[in-house]
Amino acid sequence: MANSISVLAPKAPATDAAEIKRPLIRIAGVSKVYQNGTVALSDVNLDVQSGEFLSLLGPSGCGKSTLLRMIAGLGAPSSGAIDWPQAMYDVSGEPERSLGFVFQEPTLMPWATVSDNVYLPLRIAGVRRRDAAPRIGEVIRMVGLEKFADHYPRELSGGMKMRVSIARALAVKPRVLLMDEPFAALDEITRFKLNNDLLALWQEQKWTVIFVTHSVYESVYLSNRIAVMNARPGRIMTELVVDAPYPRTDAFRTSPVYNEFCRVTSAELKRTMADEEEH
Amino acid sequence: MAGEPTGEGTSRLARVVVPVLLGILFLCLWEFLVRWLEVPKFVLPAPSLIFDSLLNDYATLAASMWKTLGITIAAFFVALILGVTGAILFTQSRVFEISLFPYAVVLQVTPIVSIAPFILIWVGLDHTERALLILATIVAFFPILSNTTLGMKSVDHNLLNLFDLYHASRWQRLRFLQLPSAMPYLLGGMKISGGLALIGTVVAEFVAGSGTGTGLAWRIIESSNRLNIPRMFAALLLLSALGVTIFFGLSAVERLALRKWHESAVGREN
Numbered sequence: 001m002a003n004s005i006s007v008l009a010p011k012a013p014a015t016d017a018a019e020i021k022r023p024l025i026r027i028a029g030v031s032k033v034y035q036n037g038t039v040a041l042s043d044v045n046l047d048v049q050s051g052e053f054l055s056l057l058g059p060s061g062c063g064k065s066t067l068l069r070m071i072a073g074l075g076a077p078s079s080g081a082i083d084w085p086q087a088m089y090d091v092s093g094e095p096e097r098s099l100g101f102v103f104q105e106p107t108l109m110p111w112a113t114v115s116d117n118v119y120l121p122l123r124i125a126g127v128r129r130r131d132a133a134p135r136i137g138e139v140i141r142m143v144g145l146e147k148f149a150d151h152y153p154r155e156l157s158g159g160m161k162m163r164v165s166i167a168r169a170l171a172v173k174p175r176v177l178l179m180d181e182p183f184a185a186l187d188e189i190t191r192f193k194l195n196n197d198l199l200a201l202w203q204e205q206k207w208t209v210i211f212v213t214h215s216v217y218e219s220v221y222l223s224n225r226i227a228v229m230n231a232r233p234g235r236i237m238t239e240l241v242v243d244a245p246y247p248r249t250d251a252f253r254t255s256p257v258y259n260e261f262c263r264v265t266s267a268e269l270k271r272t273m274a275d276e277e278e279h
Numbered sequence: 280m281a282g283e284p285t286g287e288g289t290s291r292l293a294r295v296v297v298p299v300l301l302g303i304l305f306l307c308l309w310e311f312l313v314r315w316l317e318v319p320k321f322v323l324p325a326p327s328l329i330f331d332s333l334l335n336d337y338a339t340l341a342a343s344m345w346k347t348l349g350i351t352i353a354a355f356f357v358a359l360i361l362g363v364t365g366a367i368l369f370t371q372s373r374v375f376e377i378s379l380f381p382y383a384v385v386l387q388v389t390p391i392v393s394i395a396p397f398i399l400i401w402v403g404l405d406h407t408e409r410a411l412l413i414l415a416t417i418v419a420f421f422p423i424l425s426n427t428t429l430g431m432k433s434v435d436h437n438l439l440n441l442f443d444l445y446h447a448s449r450w451q452r453l454r455f456l457q458l459p460s461a462m463p464y465l466l467g468g469m470k471i472s473g474g475l476a477l478i479g480t481v482v483a484e485f486v487a488g489s490g491t492g493t494g495l496a497w498r499i500i501e502s503s504n505r506l507n508i509p510r511m512f513a514a515l516l517l518l519s520a521l522g523v524t525i526f527f528g529l530s531a532v533e534r535l536a537l538r539k540w541h542e543s544a545v546g547r548e549n
Contacts, residue, residue, distance in 0.1 A: 074440055101444055107437040111459045111540045123455065124445040152540045172445075 022085040023047035024176065024208055025071060030080035032066055032234075040066045042233035043080070050086070050175075053202060053209045055219035055226045057265070059273065063234025064212045065104075065180050071210065072101050072178055099176040100169025104184060106161035108153040114164050115140060115149040121172045132171075139167040142201060159190035166198070176208045183218070195221055196249065203246055216269060220261045221253060228265070230272045237272035240265055324509040332509035333516065340498060340510075344517045347480055347494040350408065351525070354415030355476040359469065361416070362423025369424075370431040370457060371449065387421040391479060395486035411483040411494070418479030422471040430464025431457040463541050466533040473525040481518065495521075 025048040032041040041063040048054055056064040069075055071082055073094070084095035100121075108117045115136050122132040140149050143163040153161055162182060169177060183191040199222060202209055213219050219226050226240040242261055244252065252258050306326045312318070313325040320328055333340065365383065369376040395414055402409045434457055442452050484496030495514050502511035537544035 069440075072444055074443060099444075101441065103437045103441075105437060107435060107441060109438065109456070109459065111462065120441075120455065121445045124442070124447045124451055154540060154542075154545070 021049075024050045024084065024086055026081075026083045026085055027067075027071070028081050028083070030067070030070065030077040030082060032063065032070065032075070033078045039233040041077075042235045044234075044236055046227060046236060048176075048208060048210060051206055051208055052225055053199075053211065053223045055211045055213055055223040056229055057213055057216065057219045057226050057269065058229030058234075059231055059269075060214060061234070062229040062231040064229050066234065068178050068180050068210060068212050072099060073097060097176070098172075098174050099178055100172060100174035102162075102165050102169050102177070102179040102182045104181045106153070106158075106165040108161060108164055108168075110153050113150050113152055114145060114156070114167075117153070117164055118168045118171050120168060125172065135171060135173075139170045142170065143167045144197070157190075158186055159194060162186065162194060163197075170201075170205075174207065176210065177202075179209065179211045181212050181214065184214070191218070192250070192253070198222070199246065199248060216262055216265045220258065220265055221248060226265060228268050228272055238268055240268060321506045321508045324512060328509045329512040329516065332507075333513040336510055336513065340495070340514055340517055343493055343495045343498045343514070344521065347477075347484070347496070347518070348521055350411050350415060350494070351477045351480045351521070354412050354419055354480060355469075355473055357412065357416045358420035358423055358472055358476060362420045362468070362472070363427055363465065365420075365424045366427035366431055366461070367453065369428050371453070376428075383421060383424055386417055391418050391482055392486055395483055399487055407487045410487060411480055414483035414486075415476050415479030418482075419472040419476035422475065423465065423468040426464040426468030426471075427461050430461030433464070434460045463537055463543060466529075466536060470526065470529045470533060473529045474522060477518075477522050477525060 025046075027044055027046040027048075030041060030044045031039070033039050044063075044067060056067060058064050066075070070077055084097060087095040087097065089095050109120070112120075118136050118139060119129065119132055122135065123129075137146075137149075140146055143166055145160060145163055145167065148156060148160065153164065156164065165182070183194050186194065195218065198209075209222075211219070211222060220242055224242055226242060227236045228238045228240065229235065230237045244257055244261065310325050310327060313323060324332075365379070369380065391414055394417070395410070398413050399407065399410045402413065438456055438460075439452075442456055447455070480494070481496040484494040485500065488497075488500070495518050498514040499511050499518075502508070502514060534544050539545075
């Protein structure tokens with residue numbers, strides 16, 4: 001039965017024969033303590049496999065965004081390590097991460113057109129405009145904004161701005177797409193549409209996606225694995241595998257199977273939060 | 280909504296016509312009162328007399344106006360370069376900022392009139408134009424410095440993170456992020472500085488006194504000494520015209536530069 005849900009114990013080492021290949025990202029014993037003494041993350045262990053769609057699900061303050069930022073190299077862990085076992089390391093010991101980052105806000109430059117915003121990462125990498133043009137056109141088409149390439153961000157709706165932000169992240173052909181609650185500020189109709197488009201792109205392009213969200217429904221719909229996190233201190237409580245087959249469409253969103261996954265995930269989230277209250 | 284003055288045509292027309300009508304009314308009243316009360320022309324000349332004086336002395340006054348305008352524009356551009364350079368230094372290095380900013384403030388708050396005599400002596404009394412330029416620059420540069428610094432520091436933090444993520448160099452961050460972000464602030468500072476450059480030039484001309492003998496401010500002093508009050512008013516009129524032109528010129532630059540993207544310059548739909 002393909003539609004079963006399995007709950008893995010936290011920090012369960014992957015011992016299956018199939019899991020011998022090196023993970024794309026290995027997060028080992030990572031903790032983060034802020035200067036004011038707040039423990040944002042405590043002993044987080046997580047392997048991210050190539051090609052998976054992983055969600056970090058948890059209440060606000062559980063450190064999921066902090067973890068995502070550290071994966072991106074924005075801020076170092078206080079202890080532990082985030083390794084990229086498949087990546088080359090440069091002379092300064094920095095891994096070549098090959099990633100795109102989508103923030104909670106679209107974070108576009110208001111003075112630049114859609115195509116100039118998408119060009120930014122390539123421009124920073126020293127690619128000439130002329131050489132970048134085909135790739136810019138390609139990613140803008142991917143997110144369905146070809147008619148708006150010359151528009152300014154203020155002329156776009158919230159959903160369209162987010163699409164630009166995604167296109168910009170894709171411009172450098174990343175292997176990993178990190179998304180920090182990218183659709184949280186959007187209305188439900190737009191969010192569903194973007195969920196579908198994101199899934200279609202992911203299946204087509206075979207990236208690895210790490211997706212931060214506080215929505216059980218969104219995480220179940222999108223991911224094949226969910227790391228359920230909890231706050232104070234931020235840590236991964238349990239991991240869930242959502243082995244419903246892709247492509248997932250609106251039919252999946254209304255299916256009993258989807259409901260069952262959501263119920264189990266909600267229960268897990270609730271259970272971990274109840275644990276916290278006992279502390 | 281009907282009745283609201285949001286229609287492009289009506290509001291723009293009204294914005295020009297109403298003040299002009301008010302001005303004409305004021306001038307008529309002035310002319311009438313001066314004639315009716317027989318006010319002597321060395322106390323308050325009638326507008327018609329001022330206009331006559333402007334036409335008769337136009338050659339002298341225009342030459343003075345170009346002189347003043349020349350120094351004002353030169354001071355404005357020097358202030359622009361110094362201010363933007365200063366802001367770039369301040370945002371690139373904290374050491375620069377904490378060590379230099381207090382002195383920028385000192386320059387700003389010290390009344391220009393009190394520095395003028397020193398500057399005049401230092402550059403030599405034969406080079407009053409240089410003194411005027413220096414003084415006007417001192418007055419004009421601070422708004423550009425402080426506004427541009429503020430603008431460059433008001434960069435969206437997520438955008439800064441994004442630049443970090445892609446390993447942008449300092450130069451790239453400055454060129455692609457900080458300077459464009461600072462544009463609205465810089466343009467606002469330029470609008471203030473344009474007016475201040477003119478004020479600085481005029482004040483410096485007043486202090487420099489007869490040594491220059493050419494700018495509009497000197498024409499005012501000279502006319503006042505000779506009790507040629509109509510010419511004094513004519514010179515004053517030209518000064519105001521200069522100030523207004525500078526302000527509207529810089530406003531137009533601001534609108535042009537920001538019209539595509541900044542909330543201050545784009546029209547509202549409702």
